[in-house]
Amino acid sequence: MKVPEIKPVISVKNLAKTFLIKKRLNFFKSETTEKLAVQDISFEIFPGEIVGFIGKNGAGKSTTIKMMTGILTPTSGTCEVGGLIPYQARTENAKNISVVFGQRTQMNWDLTVEDNFKLLKEIYAVSDDNFERQVNLLEEHMEIKKFWNCQVRSLSLGQRVLTDIALALIHSPKIIYLDEPTIGLDILIKDKILRTLQLINKQENVTIILTTHDLGEIEMLCDRIIIIEEGQLIYDDQKDKMLETFSNELTIQFEFELEELEALRQFIELKKLEYQFEHEKMSITIDQDKQNEKEILSELYHQFSINKMDVCRASVEDIVRGIYTK
Numbered sequence: 575m576k577v578p579e580i581k582p583v584i585s586v587k588n589l590a591k592t593f594l595i596k597k598r599l600n601f602f603k604s605e606t607t608e609k610l611a612v613q614d615i616s617f618e619i620f621p622g623e624i625v626g627f628i629g630k631n632g633a634g635k636s637t638t639i640k641m642m643t644g645i646l647t648p649t650s651g652t653c654e655v656g657g658l659i660p661y662q663a664r665t666e667n668a669k670n671i672s673v674v675f676g677q678r679t680q681m682n683w684d685l686t687v688e689d690n691f692k693l694l695k696e697i698y699a700v701s702d703d704n705f706e707r708q709v710n711l712l713e714e715h716m717e718i719k720k721f722w723n724c725q726v727r728s729l730s731l732g733q734r735v736l737t738d739i740a741l742a743l744i745h746s747p748k749i750i751y752l753d754e755p756t757i758g759l760d761i762l763i764k765d766k767i768l769r770t771l772q773l774i775n776k777q778e779n780v781t782i783i784l785t786t787h788d789l790g791e792i793e794m795l796c797d798r799i800i801i802i803e804e805g806q807l808i809y810d811d812q813k814d815k816m817l818e819t820f821s822n823e824l825t826i827q828f829e830f831e832l833e834e835l836e837a838l839r840q841f842i843e844l845k846k847l848e849y850q851f852e853h854e855k856m857s858i859t860i861d862q863d864k865q866n867e868k869e870i871l872s873e874l875y876h877q878f879s880i881n882k883m884d885v886c887r888a889s890v891e892d893i894v895r896g897i898y899t900k
């Protein structure tokens with residue numbers, strides 16, 4: 575959708591996955607039930623897009639991604655990634671993609687970081703020149719050489735995830751799937767990881783598919799948001815469009831003089847605004863479809879002694895919370 579005339583790098587059509595769950599009732603009998611994890615999902619992803627895949631626990635995100643990476647075979651529908659059917663051409667597909675799980679590592683714990691990089695170089699048959707170029711690029715952005723001679727088991731969680739992401743980029747994949755990459759990490763390392771992903775995306779045009787429950791991460795990194803709910807795709811659009819469409823609410827927070835409380839309350843009720851207050855701090859919500867924000871702000875300033883005013887529009891988090899609870 576960034577550049578519609580370019581061919582999609584991922585094309586998913588009417589994808590569905592049903593799991594068969596066998597439950598033993600007694601020694602002789604068992605019962606098989608079906609779990610429809612993904613139903614009739616279709617979308618296309620274009621080279622260089624950063625797409626946030628979100629949804630509640632158990633919504634079907636991982637199952638969809640597992641079909642895109644070739645780990646699972648769909649029950650029906652099709653999925654094409656870089657011109658390949660991932661579950662039919664797993665080895666070929668693996669050369670074009672990388673998968674990073676925040677909770678798990680693809681590195682060998684007993685080897686050093688350097689040895690893990692060299693091992694993957696051999697597995698993906700990366701040439702010496704490309705290896706050097708990529709290691710230098712990753713050093714520039716992620717300072718991986720600091721841990722070069724460390725055994726993986728001695729790394730902290732943050733250092734390990736950072737190194738895992740760097741390692742995932744060593745064969746210059748076209749697509750990188752990240753599943754909760756920054757879970758449990760402190761704000762500094764999280765920021766470093768997200769900035770590096772942004773840079774890699776810009777410089778190398780790597781397509782990024784990110785699954786996370788951290789909507790701040792989505793807000794910072796993603797161009798586009800796909801929401802999955804009970805196995806179905808319920809939202810797919812550019813992040814900016816989502817903000818534009820749904821952020822018609824504006825919250826104004828300010829401090830006021832307590833003796834003006836009653837007059838202020840009358841003003842707010844007359845304007846039919848929603849409000850909350852605690853001590854001398856007031857928060858009012860303006861629905862821009864129904865109320866004129868400029869007029870209200872100007873009247874507030876002229877009629878009351880207002881201090882420290884903040885105007886906040888809805889964030890991706892507010893909007894998604896609204897969509898989830900609909």
Ligand SMILES: Nc1ncnc2c1ncn2[C@@H]1O[C@H](COP(=O)(O)OP(=O)(O)OP(=O)(O)O)[C@@H](O)[C@H]1O
Pocket residue numbers: 593594595609610611629630631632633634635636637638
């Ligand atoms: N191998 C499996 N066998 C049976 N059911 C499964 C299997 N894998 C997933 N499911 C079920 O399919 C549904 C979707 O699971 P999935 O892991 O795709 O959700 P998710 O959106 O990734 O959730 P989370 O955010 O918790 O990781 C859930 O009800 C889950 O219990």
